[in-house]
Amino acid sequence: xxxxxxxxxxxxxxxxxxxxxxxxxxxxxxxxxxxxxxxxxxxxxxxxxxxxxxxxxxxxxxxxxxxxxxxxxxxxxxxxxxxxxxxxxxxxxxxxxxxxxxxxxxxxxxxxxxxxxxxxxxxxxxxxxxxxxxxxxxxxxxxxxxxxxxxxxxxxxxxxxxxxxxxxxxxxxxxxxxx
Amino acid sequence: xxxxxxxxxxxxxxxxxxxxxxxxxxxxxxxxxxxxxxxxxxxxxxxxxxxxxxxxxxxxxxxxxxxxxxxxxxxxxxxxxxxxxxxxxxxxxxxxxxxxxxx
Numbered sequence: 682x683x684x685x686x687x688x689x690x691x692x693x694x695x696x697x698x699x700x701x702x703x704x705x706x707x708x709x710x711x712x713x714x715x716x717x718x719x720x721x722x723x724x725x726x727x728x729x730x731x732x733x734x735x736x737x738x739x740x741x742x743x744x745x746x747x748x749x750x751x752x753x754x755x756x757x758x759x760x761x762x763x764x765x766x767x768x769x770x771x772x773x774x775x776x777x778x779x780x781x782x783x784x785x786x787x788x789x790x791x792x793x794x795x796x797x798x799x800x801x802x803x804x805x806x807x808x809x810x811x812x813x814x815x816x817x818x819x820x821x822x823x824x825x826x827x828x829x830x831x832x833x834x835x836x837x838x839x840x841x842x843x844x845x846x847x848x849x850x851x852x853x854x855x856x857x858x859x860x
Numbered sequence: 861x862x863x864x865x866x867x868x869x870x871x872x873x874x875x876x877x878x879x880x881x882x883x884x885x886x887x888x889x890x891x892x893x894x895x896x897x898x899x900x901x902x903x904x905x906x907x908x909x910x911x912x913x914x915x916x917x918x919x920x921x922x923x924x925x926x927x928x929x930x931x932x933x934x935x936x937x938x939x940x941x942x943x944x945x946x947x948x949x950x951x952x953x954x955x956x957x958x959x960x961x962x963x
Contacts, residue, residue, distance in 0.1 A: 756892055780883055816919060846938050
C-alpha cells in the first residue's frame with residue numbers, strides 16, 4: 682500500500698520528465714517552450730512536496746514569469762517558430778549514440794548503486810525544516826556561523842550580478858547606431 | 861526501490877532530468893532549444909539541492925537554490941541577448957549552419 686506522498690511524487694515527477702523530454706524532442710519550438718513551462722511548474726510542485734514553499738513561489742515567479750517570456754521573445758525575434766526540425770536521416774547516429782549512452786549509464790546508476798551504504802539512514806527521515814519566508818530570511822540574515830554574517834554577502838552580490846546582467850543584456854541587444 | 865518516499869527518489873529524478881537536459885544540449889540544433897535544455901539542467905541541480913536540504917534539516921540548501929535561480933535567470937537573459945546578436949550577424953540561429961569556426 683503506497684503512501685499518498687509517494688503517489689503525488691510519482692505523478693508530478695512523471696509529468697516533469699515527460700515535459701522535459703518533449704522540450705528536447707518536439708518538432709516545433711513553440712511546443713518546446715510550452716513543455717518547458719510545464720516542466721518548470723512540475724519542478725515547483727516537487728519543491729512543494731519537499732516543504733520548500735518559498736522556493737516554489739520563486740520558481741513560478743522567476744521561471745514562468747521571466748525566463749519563459751524571454752524565451753518567447755527570443756523565438757519571435759529570431760523567427761525560429763517558422764523552422765521545423767530537420768527530417769530524420771541527418772545526424773541520426775550521433776543522436777542515438779548520445780541517447781543510449783545516457784540511458785545505459787542512468788540504468789546502471791539507478792539499479793546498481795547501493796543506496797543504503799552511500800547515503801545512510803538520512804534517506805528515510807525528513808529533517809524538520811520549514812521553507813517559509815520567515816525561516817529563509819532568518820537563514821540569510823541571522824545565521825551565526827564561522828563567518829558571522831550568514832548569507833548576507835552573497836545576497837548583496839546577487840543584486841550586483843542581476844544589475845550587471847541587465848546592463849549587459851541591454852547593451853548587447855540594442856540596435857547599432859546608424860552611421 | 862523503496863516503498864516509502866525517500867531521498868533516493870529525488871536524487872533519481874534529478875539525475876533523469878539532468879540526463880534529458882544534457883542530451884538536449886548536445887543534440888539540439890536550434891540555439892533557443894539549447895538554452896531551454898540548460899534551464900532544465902539547472903532545475904535538476906536545484907531539485908537536488910532542495911531535496912538534500914529537506915532531508916538533512918539544513919535550510920542552507922534552499923538559500924543556495926534561491927541564489928542559483930537568480931543566477932540562472934540572469935544567465936538566461938544574457939544568453940538570449942547573445943542569441944539576438946548572433947541572429948543579427950548570421951541570419952539564422954540554427955547551430956548546424958553557423959560554421960565559421962569549424963574545419
